[in-house]
Amino acid sequence: MRHCALMDGKEAPRKAGGATTRTRLDRGRAALGPALQLVHTGRAPTRAVLTAELGVTRATAGAVAAELEALGLIRVDAHPGAAGSQGRPSHRLEVAGDGPVALAAQVHADGWRAALVGLGGRIVATAPGCETVDADPAKVLGSVVDAGAELLRETGRRCVGAAVAVPSAVAEPEGLALAPLHLAWPAGAPVREIFAERVRAAGITGPVFAANDVNLVALAEHRHGAGRGARDLLCVATGHRGVGGALVLDGRLHTGSSGLALEVGHLTVNPEGGRPCHCGSRGCLDVEADPLALLTAAGREPGPVVSLLRQAEDLIRTRYDDPAVRTATEALIDRLGLGLAGLVNILNPDRIILGGLHRTLLETDPDRLRAVVTDRSLWGRQSGGVPILPCTLDHNSLVGAAELAWQPVLDDPIAALT
Ligand SMILES: [Zn+2]
Numbered sequence: 001m002r003h004c005a006l007m008d009g010k011e012a013p014r015k016a017g018g019a020t021t022r023t024r025l026d027r028g029r030a031a032l033g034p035a036l037q038l039v040h041t042g043r044a045p046t047r048a049v050l051t052a053e054l055g056v057t058r059a060t061a062g063a064v065a066a067e068l069e070a071l072g073l074i075r076v077d078a079h080p081g082a083a084g085s086q087g088r089p090s091h092r093l094e095v096a097g098d099g100p101v102a103l104a105a106q107v108h109a110d111g112w113r114a115a116l117v118g119l120g121g122r123i124v125a126t127a128p129g130c131e132t133v134d135a136d137p138a139k140v141l142g143s144v145v146d147a148g149a150e151l152l153r154e155t156g157r158r159c160v161g162a163a164v165a166v167p168s169a170v171a172e173p174e175g176l177a178l179a180p181l182h183l184a185w186p187a188g189a190p191v192r193e194i195f196a197e198r199v200r201a202a203g204i205t206g207p208v209f210a211a212n213d214v215n216l217v218a219l220a221e222h223r224h225g226a227g228r229g230a231r232d233l234l235c236v237a238t239g240h241r242g243v244g245g246a247l248v249l250d251g252r253l254h255t256g257s258s259g260l261a262l263e264v265g266h267l268t269v270n271p272e273g274g275r276p277c278h279c280g281s282r283g284c285l286d287v288e289a290d291p292l293a294l295l296t297a298a299g300r301e302p303g304p305v306v307s308l309l310r311q312a313e314d315l316i317r318t319r320y321d322d323p324a325v326r327t328a329t330e331a332l333i334d335r336l337g338l339g340l341a342g343l344v345n346i347l348n349p350d351r352i353i354l355g356g357l358h359r360t361l362l363e364t365d366p367d368r369l370r371a372v373v374t375d376r377s378l379w380g381r382q383s384g385g386v387p388i389l390p391c392t393l394d395h396n397s398l399v400g401a402a403e404l405a406w407q408p409v410l411d412d413p414i415a416a417l418t
Contacts, residue, residue: 117402214244216400237355337372
């Protein structure tokens with residue numbers, strides 16, 4: 001059996017007594033998950049901080065760190081870091097650079113991407129596949145899993161599990177892509193089951209997950225990016241087509257009773273001259289504030305070579321002096337602001353983060369967007385404005401997907417890995 005510092009009685013109590021020993025060892029094992037989460041999210045850069053955050057003795061924290069290192073998950077570096085509790089330099093802690101990875105996959109309106117993601121949200125390798133997304137989910141999910149399996153072979157990493165981000169609400173508990181409005185997939189496609197079949201067929205073991213892409217953006221940004229430290233984090237993003245939202249409350253995604261909460265794309269933001277939406281309504285955020293809406297409003301032809309997101313972002317970045325582009329951008333900022341104002345009144349978030357093209361809109365004219373949100377929302381005015389920040393992570397849907405696959409390890413490292 002593998003050496004296990006927390007189970008071989010290294011941290012024997014000073015006073016004898018079997019029950020006390022058991023309690024301490026159980027406490028040590030119970031601290032493994034919380035300890036790993038602290039290192040994973042960068043909140044415990046040293047063993048001294050880990051000791052304080054866990055509220056355990058130095059000996060317990062030392063044993064916990066040693067066990068996580070033995071599992072190949074973190075590195076304990078004896079080089080002097082911050083001063084420890086007794087004035088001595090403390091050991092530095094970081095995620096293992098060569099440790100296991102999660103297989104993360106993303107399908108979006110313009111193609112797919114596979115990635116291997118280590119602890120700390122670190123992308124180890126990635127493979128884009130820009131192809132027209134097939135109407136058969138099994139085909140595109142097969143392509144993305146094959147690309148991920150190839151990355152695993154190339155890198156020789158151990159895989160802890162797999163997860164896919166899809167541009168659709170995902171109904172739980174079955175894992176159905178209920179509204180893949182911008183893919184040609186049939187509504188209600190059993191996306192998690194299909195993905196799991198492809199993962200198993202590729203010889204990859206471990207738990208398998210599927211979730212809405214913006215939910216995963218929010219999760220990734222909350223743990224590693226612009227959402228760190230927020231208690232009621234609202235995330236709104238437009239990737240390639242459509243608009244999604246997500247809410248992280250006290251560190252956990254709020255998904256509603258069956259996974260379908262925060263469908264913010266169908267808030268009405270242009271009731272007068274709004275264009276028809278796939279949902280049957282008119283003037284929804286989904287069709288009024290996505291990349292296609294910007295290109296259309298600016299009088300540009302969409303596509304066909306690059307992705308709509310890249311085309312829209314390039315247009316704003318390189319042609320903002322063109323009055324048509326500026327007017328279109330301002331119109332999108334106003335519609336987005338109107339949608340955010342309604343959400344602020346309902347959800348009372350302490351921070352808003354914006355992803356995809358919405359991040360570009362914020363960076364282009366932050367004052368205009370913040371003014372619309374403040375002026376049009378009751379709580380926005382009263383609190384002097386909710387902080388609105390751009391997302392900061394690259395490939396945050398993929399990093400978020402990896403968080404799902406890593407979660408069993410973060411909850412109980414020994415149970416998940418041995
Ligand atoms: Zn709609």
